[in-house]
Amino acid sequence: MTVALGLVVFLGIPLLVCALIVATVVWFGRRRHRRAGTRPPRDHEELTEPILGRPDPEPHGRDRA
16 A cells, blocks of 8 residues: 555656646647737647757758759
8 A cells, every 4th residue: 555655646746747737838828829819830830930949951851952
């Protein structure tokens, strides 16, 4: 019984905290888009700027002209 309780405390509580943090971040992001009157991007093609400052990859690779 104590091992099971230890696993619940050691694994269950951090998992619940992570789920709560993710849910909060997603909720704030959706709320921001809803208030701005825009819909959140769903595909990578809809992103308007590169992620983490990386340049956009070339669409056909480097070997094609």
